[in-house]
Amino acid sequence: VGSQVGALNRHIALIGFMGAGKTTVGREVARLTERLFVDVDEEIVARHGPIPDLFEAGEPGFRRIEERVVAEALVAREPRVVALGGGALGSEATRRLLRETAFTILLSVEVEEAWRRVRASDRPLAQSEDAFRRLYEARQPDYRETADAVAHDLDGVLLAALRVEVRSRAVRGLSDVLPGERSVALVVDEHVADLHRPSVDERFSVHLVPRGERAKTTAVAERLWRDLRVERDALLAVLGGGSTTDVAGFVAATYLRGVCWVAVPTTLVGQVDAAIGGKTGIDLPEGKNLVGAFHVPVGVVLDPGVLGTLPENERRNGLAEVVKTGLLAGRPLWDLPEEEMVRACAAFKCAVVISDPLEHGRRAILNLGHTFAHALEASSDYTVSHGDAVALGLLAALRLSGQPTDVVAELLRPEPVRVDRERAWAALGRDKKATGGRTRLVLLRRPGEPEYGVELPDGDVRAALNELIRQ
Ligand SMILES: NC(=O)c1ccc[n+]([C@@H]2O[C@H](COP(=O)([O-])OP(=O)(O)OC[C@H]3O[C@@H](n4cnc5c(N)ncnc54)[C@H](O)[C@@H]3O)[C@@H](O)[C@H]2O)c1
Numbered sequence: 001v002g003s004q005v006g007a008l009n010r011h012i013a014l015i016g017f018m019g020a021g022k023t024t025v026g027r028e029v030a031r032l033t034e035r036l037f038v039d040v041d042e043e044i045v046a047r048h049g050p051i052p053d054l055f056e057a058g059e060p061g062f063r064r065i066e067e068r069v070v071a072e073a074l075v076a077r078e079p080r081v082v083a084l085g086g087g088a089l090g091s092e093a094t095r096r097l098l099r100e101t102a103f104t105i106l107l108s109v110e111v112e113e114a115w116r117r118v119r120a121s122d123r124p125l126a127q128s129e130d131a132f133r134r135l136y137e138a139r140q141p142d143y144r145e146t147a148d149a150v151a152h153d154l155d156g157v158l159l160a161a162l163r164v165e166v167r168s169r170a171v172r173g174l175s176d177v178l179p180g181e182r183s184v185a186l187v188v189d190e191h192v193a194d195l196h197r198p199s200v201d202e203r204f205s206v207h208l209v210p211r212g213e214r215a216k217t218t219a220v221a222e223r224l225w226r227d228l229r230v231e232r233d234a235l236l237a238v239l240g241g242g243s244t245t246d247v248a249g250f251v252a253a254t255y256l257r258g259v260c261w262v263a264v265p266t267t268l269v270g271q272v273d274a275a276i277g278g279k280t281g282i283d284l285p286e287g288k289n290l291v292g293a294f295h296v297p298v299g300v301v302l303d304p305g306v307l308g309t310l311p312e313n314e315r316r317n318g319l320a321e322v323v324k325t326g327l328l329a330g331r332p333l334w335d336l337p338e339e340e341m342v343r344a345c346a347a348f349k350c351a352v353v354i355s356d357p358l359e360h361g362r363r364a365i366l367n368l369g370h371t372f373a374h375a376l377e378a379s380s381d382y383t384v385s386h387g388d389a390v391a392l393g394l395l396a397a398l399r400l401s402g403q404p405t406d407v408v409a410e411l412l413r414p415e416p417v418r419v420d421r422e423r424a425w426a427a428l429g430r431d432k433k434a435t436g437g438r439t440r441l442v443l444l445r446r447p448g449e450p451e452y453g454v455e456l457p458d459g460d461v462r463a464a465l466n467e468l469i470r471q
Contacts, residue, residue: 005278005296006149007103007161008357011073011080014157015098015143016107017136018086018123019114025107025154026083032158032351034362038073039083040066055124067091074101087125089142098146105160106147111136155347162350163299164276166343170264170303171239174198177301178237178262185230187248189215189240192266195309198239205230209240215247216282218291224251232256238297241267241314242274246292249280253295262299266306268318269386272325272345273366275300277353287378287430294358302346304339316412317387323411324368324394325349330448334411364452368442369393372465375428379419388414396464400456401443416470424469425462 004010012029014022023039030037041051044065048054054062066088073082074097082102088094098104111133118126126132144150149160159165170177176199178184184204191211200206207227209215228251230236236259238248245263252261265275281292307315319334325345326333333344349366356363373393376384391412398405408414428439439461441454 005298006163007079007105007354008296009079011076011082011102012157012161012354013074013098013102013104014081014083014107015089015104015146016086017109017111017114017139017143018126019117020086020107020109021117022083022107025157026081028154029157029161029351030081032348032355033081033161034355036076036078036080037083038080040069040073040088041083041085043069043073044085050122052122052124063087063090067094070094071097074098086139089139089146095142095146103161104146104148105157106143106150107157108150108152155344158347158350158354159343161354162276163297164302164346164350165299166302166304166339168303168305170301171196171198171266171306174237174239174264175201175204177264178235183230183234184237185228185234186237186239187224187244187251188238189244189266192240192244196239196266196306204237209244209247211243212241213243213283215240215243216288217247218282218284220247221251221254221282224248225255228255230259232259234259235298236261237264238262239264239266241265241270245270245275245297246279246281246289249278249295249297250282250292252297253280253293258295260298261295262301263297264301264303266303267310267314268307268342269314269321271302271307271342272318273321273349276346276349277363278357279359288374296357300346302342304342307338307342313385313387317385317390320369320387320390320394320412321345323408324366324390327394327398327407327444327447328352328365328368328450330446332407334407362452364440365442365450367452368444368450369395369397371428371439371441372396372468375424375465376417376419376468378427378430379423380417384417384419387412388417392417392468396468397441397443399467400441400460400464401445403444403446414468416468418470421466421469424465428461428465 014026027037115132151157151160186204187207189211190208209220236252238245252259263275265271278294278296280295281289284290322334322345325348329348333341369390373389376389391414394408395405395414438455442452443454444450
């Protein structure tokens with residue numbers, strides 16, 4: 001299941017110079033990924049007293065204590081978020097333990113900014129600016145050498161933890177984005193290939209798939225299985241929207257019992273949602289997404305420029321997921337400029353996936369509005385677009401939550417659709433989130449506080465569904 005990608009099932013260790021914000025960012029990362037947070041300096045203070053006093057007694061003694069506290073934090077089986085002190089990497093034992101147990105992220109900061117933040121503090125190593133700058137330079141090689149990834153802020157840490165990166169002109173320069181010797185099988189939506197002409201070199205074989213949802217069939221999966229002819233150490237690179245990443249990700253999960261894949265999503269839905277988190281699959285005549293696997297891509301590359309050619313209706317589909325994400329996060333992410341908006345939404349999804357990679361629980365919050373949406377789509381034989389259906393679904397979820405609906409109304413302008421009420425109700429009952437005959441819903445206590453697995457009386461759910469349907 002790609003269980004060792006990034007920080008999945010491993011600690012997230014934050015390293016970096018003092019003043020980088022490891023404690024503040026680490027605490028937020030832990031909250032958003034629902035992991036335990038250990039701040040090594042705070043732990044030392046709690047057990048051994050103030051750090052200036054420990055330094056007074058000699059730095060080597062402090063470093064021994066630090067090494068022990070780090071080791072105790074990292075031996076825990078349950079994956080955690082651990083923020084290390086700026087000088088902790090001086091210990092070879094700590095560096096080794098990080099390599100074995102953690103995905104280590106360097107939280108990078110400019111020296112001027114770091115000094116501004118700490119100069120008034122009682123930190124023993126921040127008493128003179130000259131010495132501070134020298135120490136900063138001296139420690140950089142250790143940080144760079146130990147880090148699996150580098151980030152500059154909270155969202156950067158969350159993205160790095162699932163190996164997601166924002167990279168301009170990645171599609172045009174695809175062969176530079178995927179360096180190395182191994183052969184690359186590029187699976188690409190035929191329409192996207194026409195529009196964006198990804199650069200390839202002699203390592204690549206190119207496999208076109210039909211545009212959009214028509215690619216998510218057993219026939220297309222079978223054709224890919226038979227055409228691939230690559231070794232287990234090959235890389236599958238996938239370029240297209242959620243349909244393309246779903247089918248090709250599924251092929252990557254199953255071909256030779258699993259090959260590594262990299263997703264380069266080209267739709268807003270793909271960049272904020274579908275390409276992140278390793279849910280892959282195809283449709284059957286009996287229903288959408290009925291066959292699939294969890295297979296987390298070893299990299300996801302978000303190229304902002306590629307969204308420039310997206311038609312309005314596809315953008316609308318994506319905006320519905322953006323609004324959903326903003327409601328779940330409790331932040332008006334839809335107000336951000338596009339590139340920042342995509343980055344923030346993707347980061348939030350990373351956090352949710354890291355908290356529950358296989359959807360045993362909390363990952364279900366990502367279905368906010370989707371139970372109703374699936375019912376409307378299915379009962380319209382998929383003539384209602386996913387975006388319109390999600391917009392209506394969010395409306396119903398907010399109404400049932402007793403929350404204001406103005407954001408959804410203003411941004412997505414959902415209009416009731418003409419579908420058969422009985423069919424829609426039956427489809428809602430068949431939704432895969434329905435268990436034991438009752439529908440389990442995702443609701444919001446308030447924006448930023450979702451709850452999942454909520455059971456409401458059938459009458460209430462049906463009334464909310466009917467409100468979305470025109471007579
Ligand atoms: N795996 C997941 O977690 C997950 C999450 C959400 C959605 N999905 C799946 O994603 C699918 C929908 O994907 P989607 O909304 O990304 O669209 P899509 O992949 O179905 O593509 C829609 C259309 O947009 C075109 N297109 C793609 N990129 C373009 C670009 N840059 N410029 C112009 N046209 C472009 C395609 O050719 C196609 O015609 C559904 O099958 C859904 O089930 C999966």
